[in-house]
Amino acid sequence: MIRKKAKVGTDECVACGCCVKVCPRNAISIFKGIYAEVDKNLCVGCGKCAKECPASVIILEEAV
Amino acid sequence: MKTKKHWYDYLWILSLTYLILGFFNILFAWLGLLCFFIPLIISLVNGSKAYCNKYCGRGQLFSIIGGNLGLSRKKSVPKWMKSKYFRYGFLIFFFAMFFVMLWNTYLVFAQAKDLSTAVTLLWTFKLPWQWAYHGTLFSPWVAQFAFGFYSVMLTSTVLGLVTMILFKPRSWCVYCPMGTMTQLICKAKNVTKSQK
Numbered sequence: 001m002i003r004k005k006a007k008v009g010t011d012e013c014v015a016c017g018c019c020v021k022v023c024p025r026n027a028i029s030i031f032k033g034i035y036a037e038v039d040k041n042l043c044v045g046c047g048k049c050a051k052e053c054p055a056s057v058i059i060l061e062e063a064v
Numbered sequence: 065m066k067t068k069k070h071w072y073d074y075l076w077i078l079s080l081t082y083l084i085l086g087f088f089n090i091l092f093a094w095l096g097l098l099c100f101f102i103p104l105i106i107s108l109v110n111g112s113k114a115y116c117n118k119y120c121g122r123g124q125l126f127s128i129i130g131g132n133l134g135l136s137r138k139k140s141v142p143k144w145m146k147s148k149y150f151r152y153g154f155l156i157f158f159f160a161m162f163f164v165m166l167w168n169t170y171l172v173f174a175q176a177k178d179l180s181t182a183v184t185l186l187w188t189f190k191l192p193w194q195w196a197y198h199g200t201l202f203s204p205w206v207a208q209f210a211f212g213f214y215s216v217m218l219t220s221t222v223l224g225l226v227t228m229i230l231f232k233p234r235s236w237c238v239y240c241p242m243g244t245m246t247q248l249i250c251k252a253k254n255v256t257k258s259q260k
Contacts, residue, residue, distance in 0.1 A: 016117070018123075033111060034247060053232075
């Protein structure tokens with residue numbers, strides 16, 4: 001089964017935290033005010049964060 | 065949808081109130097300094113963007129109007145808008161305009177210029193705003209700063225509303241000068257820490 005997980009383009013991330021607010025599993029945190037970080041163990045790949053991200057830097061990717 | 069609401073999820077009410085108060089008495093504009101100092105202090109002391117992440121009432125306002133009320137195309141911002149050139153460039157431009165505003169305040173303080181009871185929108189359009197000015201309570205420069213600062217706040221709100229409609233609700237966050245600045249502070253703090 002293919003499972004997708006959220007992946008943040010950390011270089012372009014503005015660390016606004018919109019993704020943190022919409023994540024239903026509290027899987028995202030802002031690393032030291034610099035970029036968003038996804039806990040791959042918690043992420044279920046729902047894609048809410050990717051949709052919300054004002055900079056559109058979150059993509060859903062097949063987890064390895 | 066997440067269910068649990070925190071007290072800080074209602075800070076948009078303050079942001080909205082702030083904008084409205086500026087139509088009645090311009091001196092309330094001074095309160096806007098809180099939106100400058102609180103994020104800066106949090107990033108300097110705490111090394112975090114907790115202000116953006118939790119407390120920013122303006123961001124909440126955009127997400128309510130653009131998200132909940134649906135006044136947004138919900139399209140991605142163009143690539144140049146999230147580039148470092150544009151974000152840092154806008155920060156520098158914003159700062160330059162801020163210093164022009166401070167200089168104008170100084171000129172009124174030094175009595176080299178008369179108080180101008182206008183709000184300057186988008187750094188260009190002078191809107192007559194004398195109805196919100198009820199005489200000099202302290203000193204004319206106090207009112208001049210209020211007009212100037214309210215201009216900054218109204219201009220950034222208008223820009224934010226335009227990009228909210230065109231792109232995603234909180235597109236303003238992508239190029240918000242305060243957000244860019246606090247992120248830079250956090251980056252700088254992290255670099256110095258890792259060098260120790």
